[in-house]
Amino acid sequence: MARKHLTQDKGRGFLRIKKIVTLAELAVQLCCSRRTVQRRLADWEAISSYNRNGSYYTLPDIAKFDVHGLWRYQGVFFSRFGSLPDTFVQLVRNSLAGLTAAEAGELLGVRPSSFLWSLRNHSALKRQKHQGRYVYLCSEPGRYREQREQRSRMRGVGRLPTDSEAVAMLVEKIKHPALSDDELSRRLKRQKVFVDPETIENFMLRHDLTVKKTPHSP
Numbered sequence: 001m002a003r004k005h006l007t008q009d010k011g012r013g014f015l016r017i018k019k020i021v022t023l024a025e026l027a028v029q030l031c032c033s034r035r036t037v038q039r040r041l042a043d044w045e046a047i048s049s050y051n052r053n054g055s056y057y058t059l060p061d062i063a064k065f066d067v068h069g070l071w072r073y074q075g076v077f078f079s080r081f082g083s084l085p086d087t088f089v090q091l092v093r094n095s096l097a098g099l100t101a102a103e104a105g106e107l108l109g110v111r112p113s114s115f116l117w118s119l120r121n122h123s124a125l126k127r128q129k130h131q132g133r134y135v136y137l138c139s140e141p142g143r144y145r146e147q148r149e150q151r152s153r154m155r156g157v158g159r160l161p162t163d164s165e166a167v168a169m170l171v172e173k174i175k176h177p178a179l180s181d182d183e184l185s186r187r188l189k190r191q192k193v194f195v196d197p198e199t200i201e202n203f204m205l206r207h208d209l210t211v212k213k214t215p216h217s218p
Contacts, residue, residue: 011040012059020056020076050084051077051110068094068107084108084115088136089124096207097150098137100130129156154202161195161203168193171198173209188214 007067014029015021019205026037041057049056063071068091069080079087091107092099093109101112119136126137126144137147163170165188172187173179179187181197181204184201188195203209 011037012044015044015046015057015059016062018063020058022055022057026057047078047080047082049076049088050079050108050198054083069214070108072109079204084110085119085122088115088119089122091138092125092136093138093143095138095147097154097205098135098147100133100135102133104136150205154205161199165193165195166203169195170209 011026013028014026018025023037023041025142026040030037044059045216046057046059047063048054049058052075056078058071058073058078060080063078063080065071065074065078065080069087071078071080081090082089087108088099088104091104099107101116104116116136119125124139126139127134128137128148129135135151137144137148137168139149166190168188169184172184176184176187181200184200185195185197
């Protein structure tokens with residue numbers, strides 16, 4: 001029993017140094033079989049990567065998940081929701097206007113074709129065409145209506161801004177909240193950040209950051 005605890009402490013310590021490990025690396029470090037390593041990882045509630053064939057592992061308190069529940073480290077991707085299909089279902093549910101394949105791919109960092117086909121009939125999803133492209137929406141009736149309405153407000157298919165573009169947009173919008181999308185696009189262009197007004201509008205709608213208009217007093 002004491003040896004088991006020492007092995008577990010050694011394994012967790014190794015993981016905290018490396019951040020992410022494979023079964024083979026941990027087996028060598030602990031001088032034990034892969035099957036034993038799998039049992040230890042299960043005991044620690046370790047998370048497997050959703051890319052690289054799920055061959056990397058980390059601990060829940062090591063991963064620094066973003067607002068979407070995702071963490072990328074040295075080209076290896078992890079999700080607090082588990083597998084890639086489970087992650088996609090949860091991302092759709094949490095989204096403001098559902099997700100297209102392109103939007104999902106940009107969020108997840110993997111090719112949508114690698115997992116979307118298997119989810120086309122998933123009970124938690126509804127797949128519908130919007131302006132010529134499929135959009136995946138949450139199948140829960142209330143959430144579905146909200147997402148469909150929000151999607152209908154989005155002009156064109158557009159693209160999602162990169163993380164750095166989104167940060168630049170938000171910084172300028174906080175500094176100058178009255179800027180229109182056209183004005184914000186021009187201001188960003190002067191900073192060498194090239195984001196068209198449609199992309200800005202879609203981003204603001206997707207994250208519910210549009211300015212709420214209040215009725216004028218009579």
